[in-house]
Amino acid sequence: MTASETNEAERQARRAAAMAVLAHCCTEEIAERLGGIALPAHEDVREAENGLVMVRGRIGGDGAPFNLGEATVSRAAVRLASGEVGFGYALGRDREKARMIALCDALLQSDAAADAVEAKVIGPLRAAISERRGRKAAETASTKVDFYTMVRGEG
Amino acid sequence: MTTIAELPAGFADKVRSAQSTFRAVMEAMARPGSVQRVVAAVGTPAPIMRGTAAIALTLFDHDTPIWLDPKMSETSEVAKWLKFHTSAPVVADSSICSFALIGEASALPDFVQFALGTNEYPDRSTTLVVQVKDLTRGEVYELRGPGIYGSAVLQATIEPKNLFERLAINEVLFPRGIDVVLVADDAIVAIPRTTRLVGRGG
Numbered sequence: 001m002t003a004s005e006t007n008e009a010e011r012q013a014r015r016a017a018a019m020a021v022l023a024h025c026c027t028e029e030i031a032e033r034l035g036g037i038a039l040p041a042h043e044d045v046r047e048a049e050n051g052l053v054m055v056r057g058r059i060g061g062d063g064a065p066f067n068l069g070e071a072t073v074s075r076a077a078v079r080l081a082s083g084e085v086g087f088g089y090a091l092g093r094d095r096e097k098a099r100m101i102a103l104c105d106a107l108l109q110s111d112a113a114a115d116a117v118e119a120k121v122i123g124p125l126r127a128a129i130s131e132r133r134g135r136k137a138a139e140t141a142s143t144k145v146d147f148y149t150m151v152r153g154e155g
Numbered sequence: 156m157t158t159i160a161e162l163p164a165g166f167a168d169k170v171r172s173a174q175s176t177f178r179a180v181m182e183a184m185a186r187p188g189s190v191q192r193v194v195a196a197v198g199t200p201a202p203i204m205r206g207t208a209a210i211a212l213t214l215f216d217h218d219t220p221i222w223l224d225p226k227m228s229e230t231s232e233v234a235k236w237l238k239f240h241t242s243a244p245v246v247a248d249s250s251i252c253s254f255a256l257i258g259e260a261s262a263l264p265d266f267v268q269f270a271l272g273t274n275e276y277p278d279r280s281t282t283l284v285v286q287v288k289d290l291t292r293g294e295v296y297e298l299r300g301p302g303i304y305g306s307a308v309l310q311a312t313i314e315p316k317n318l319f320e321r322l323a324i325n326e327v328l329f330p331r332g333i334d335v336v337l338v339a340d341d342a343i344v345a346i347p348r349t350t351r352l353v354g355r356g357g
Contacts, residue, residue, distance in 0.1 A: 045162060046240065047169045079164075 046077035048095035074098035163198030183345035188307035206338035215241040219253035226258030261314040277330040288312040297354035319352035
């Protein structure tokens, strides 16, 4: 792989990782973080819109696929003045969230803003999510019941 | 960088723009020969005019096959733009399309190449969106038909010169036929299949 290909692959991986973080954040959190950085001029290529996607499922991971039902999805596409186009998809009908995710995606592709977005938006949000998950896991763990004694009691 | 970096934007305000454009097209269809204006702000890939772009974003969707004339399909810009914003399929077979976009009106193909509908479903016909030079100056056309009180006068510079003579096919085919929307920049004029030319002058 050439250096530019490696670079491109890294950039794609960074975008994917950022999307994974942003999808789990609420609109207010993203808006608050985005407010902290200077945003370059941008326009909506695709104005944020709502739609439906069919969710497919399979029992146990290897059963026959079936259509579980439809879920609402919002999507948007934003273009920076410098030409980078970002795409945002989010579950639910929150158009503003999809638009902000698209904006973050575009910013992550621009050399000028990528590091600032990574440090001031994606990083803190990632920390907040892992803290939330850690707390939830700890709360769940504290209610763990050990069935060992009950099984032994029977015998 | 993504390949759609140069793609022109769609409507700035999707809902209102689509509503006002729909209204303009409906008025144009209801009053054949009258000039309606498209006010919506819209991005335009060359050689699409503002009116054509607004009509495309308002009426096209995944259920409406689109046919592009050679001028429109000169570059892949128009097809890409339509695909991104409307998700309408662009087809090579003009006889199954719901809409045909005509950029080079002087080379307008024969109408029998388009869908003319069936007697059971006359609505399953092609609507031609034809880009012309001017819809306010030029030759005078006198029109009659449903939606016109007495007769309507349309002053326009239209290619091909014999457009209305060719549209006489609608008389023979009725209720099947071809509906035409003429576009010049932001001006639109509809010539539905029931409209007949009764006189013309310079």
